[in-house]
Amino acid sequence: MAYQWDFTPVFANADLLAQGLVNTLKVTGVSLACGLVLGLGFALMRLSRQRLVSWPAGFVIEVFRTTPPLVQLFWFFFALPLIVGIEMTPLLAAVVTFSIQSAAFFAEVFRAGIVSVERGQWDGARAIGMTHGQALRRIVLPQAVKRMIPAFMERAIELMKTTTLVATIAYADLLFAANEIAQKTFRPLETFTVVALIYFVVITAFSLAARQLERRLAVSGESTVH
Amino acid sequence: MTILGVSGLTKRFGANTVIAGIDLDVKKGERIAVLGASGSGKSTLLRCLNFMEMPDAGTIALDGKVIGRRESELTLVRQRIGMVFQQFNLFPHMTALGNVMEGLRTVRRMSKPDARARAERELARVGLADKAAHYPAHLSGGQKQRVAIARALAMDPELLLFDEPTSALDPELVGEVLGVIRALAEEGRTMLLVTHELGFAYHVATRVIFLADGTIHEQGTPDEVLKHPRRERTQAFLARHKEFSL
Numbered sequence: 001m002a003y004q005w006d007f008t009p010v011f012a013n014a015d016l017l018a019q020g021l022v023n024t025l026k027v028t029g030v031s032l033a034c035g036l037v038l039g040l041g042f043a044l045m046r047l048s049r050q051r052l053v054s055w056p057a058g059f060v061i062e063v064f065r066t067t068p069p070l071v072q073l074f075w076f077f078f079a080l081p082l083i084v085g086i087e088m089t090p091l092l093a094a095v096v097t098f099s100i101q102s103a104a105f106f107a108e109v110f111r112a113g114i115v116s117v118e119r120g121q122w123d124g125a126r127a128i129g130m131t132h133g134q135a136l137r138r139i140v141l142p143q144a145v146k147r148m149i150p151a152f153m154e155r156a157i158e159l160m161k162t163t164t165l166v167a168t169i170a171y172a173d174l175l176f177a178a179n180e181i182a183q184k185t186f187r188p189l190e191t192f193t194v195v196a197l198i199y200f201v202v203i204t205a206f207s208l209a210a211r212q213l214e215r216r217l218a219v220s221g222e223s224t225v226h
Numbered sequence: 227m228t229i230l231g232v233s234g235l236t237k238r239f240g241a242n243t244v245i246a247g248i249d250l251d252v253k254k255g256e257r258i259a260v261l262g263a264s265g266s267g268k269s270t271l272l273r274c275l276n277f278m279e280m281p282d283a284g285t286i287a288l289d290g291k292v293i294g295r296r297e298s299e300l301t302l303v304r305q306r307i308g309m310v311f312q313q314f315n316l317f318p319h320m321t322a323l324g325n326v327m328e329g330l331r332t333v334r335r336m337s338k339p340d341a342r343a344r345a346e347r348e349l350a351r352v353g354l355a356d357k358a359a360h361y362p363a364h365l366s367g368g369q370k371q372r373v374a375i376a377r378a379l380a381m382d383p384e385l386l387l388f389d390e391p392t393s394a395l396d397p398e399l400v401g402e403v404l405g406v407i408r409a410l411a412e413e414g415r416t417m418l419l420v421t422h423e424l425g426f427a428y429h430v431a432t433r434v435i436f437l438a439d440g441t442i443h444e445q446g447t448p449d450e451v452l453k454h455p456r457r458e459r460t461q462a463f464l465a466r467h468k469e470f471s472l
């Protein structure tokens with residue numbers, strides 16, 4: 001007996017899916033933005049010659065790079081309230097976890113990007129009287145960031161998929177919505193097929209846009225590759 | 227009048243003493259050619275003069291005032307001492323005009339129209355007014371080096387340091403850069419120039435310094451050092467460079 005595919009119950013719940021997608025994008029977007037800022041901070045700390053500055057950053061980066069995301073999420077959501085008495089909503093716990101986790105990843109990307117800029121660029125900047133900070137901001141970072149775009153895209157895509165973990169702490173993301181619909185309609189195959197398609201479309205659109213941006217940057221001035 | 231007074235300058239890299247107590251007075255309007263074998267410390271000497279490398283000992287005085295080690299003082303000093311590198315070190319993400327404007331905007335905090343006008347004048351001076359909108363990747367080596375010179379000149383330096391400005395260039399592009407440097411010489415600018423272009427040094431320099439073992443091994447007028455060197459190592463060095471005839 002062949003399985004009868006029927007997508008109508010899924011489409012009947014389109015509003016749930018839409019809300020789930022919005023929530024997924026919210027967690028992903030906020031985490032990426034915070035992760036970038038925090039990651040740059042970690043990278044600069046890591047590059048500092050002072051051990052007291054570079055070591056803590058290195059420690060945080062290593063912890064978040066070597067532990068499973070699910071454990072991190074549980075830790076922030078269940079353990080932190082017990083230890084310091086801070087209650088977190090699922091959204092906040094998710095954003096904090098994925099921000100720091102992304103920051104740990106971006107710190108390494110930033111660091112690699114910064115050290116990949118030739119020493120001569122620092123020389124050229126300092127020779128006209130720039131301070132270290134000015135040289136970093138005006139000369140080195142803009143070149144480093146261009147080289148980071150592929151790694152950034154990679155991470156954004158990875159993160160969007162990792163955020164499905166927030167369903168485990170009852171945050172109503174796209175996967176959480178899918179679960180609900182599947183249970184309600186007894187149509188799990190259809191539901192998850194549609195959800196997979198949504199991820200596929202959103203991530204592909206994002207990749208194309210990012211590639212376009214990269215191409216635009218490459219045209220203005222020197223290309224990313226040397 | 228002495229612009230730059232160097233006394234007992236010493237620089238080590240680990241156990242390697244590259245500059246071993248150099249004394250040097252640079253007078254206003256002087257053009258000093260610095261010669262020496264590869265690894266003799268020519269670049270290190272120049273980089274110590276604007277504190278791109280921190281000297282291990284000795285003092286450097288600019289206009290009679292000994293330069294301290296505070297970063298805020300050093301950034302001011304570097305504005306007064308321009309530097310041009312063998313590898314140009316242009317900023318690849320900025321146009322030629324952007325490169326020249328950068329110091330005026332970021333360091334001098336000049337308004338955009340003022341910085342632009344000034345940068346355009348400097349580009350015109352090196353003959354590149356029509357390349358203002360080009361990115362370095364689309365310029366020839368000679369053009370890149372002229373932009374780099376314009377970038378240095380925009381800061382109104384009292385002293386210019388050139389570290390082998392033509393060594394990275396194809397032979398046919400050397401002339402245009404030397405032409406710009408010669409024009410600066412004719413304006414009476416004070417400069418130190420590390421170069422292997424002995425003919426150019428002979429005609430443009432007012433003094434020639436030969437470095438060996440981290441010290442000034444021999445110095446004098448171009449005629450004295452290049453035509454009638456007294457010391458053996460200078461003679462040997464010049465003999466090796468005979469093909470670049472004077």
Ligand SMILES: Nc1ncnc2c1ncn2[C@@H]1O[C@H](COP(=O)(O)OP(=O)(O)OP(=O)(O)O)[C@@H](O)[C@H]1O
Pocket residue numbers: 239242244262263264265266267268269270271
């Ligand atoms: N940052 C550094 N760290 C360690 N050693 C260095 C450094 N810079 C220069 N040196 C060493 O100092 C010595 C002098 O180098 P320098 O670049 O000043 O020579 P140079 O006369 O400019 O040579 P060239 O003609 O090849 O440019 C060399 O032995 C070099 O290996």
Ligand SMILES: [Mg+2]
Pocket residue numbers: 268269270389390
């Ligand atoms: Mg050198």
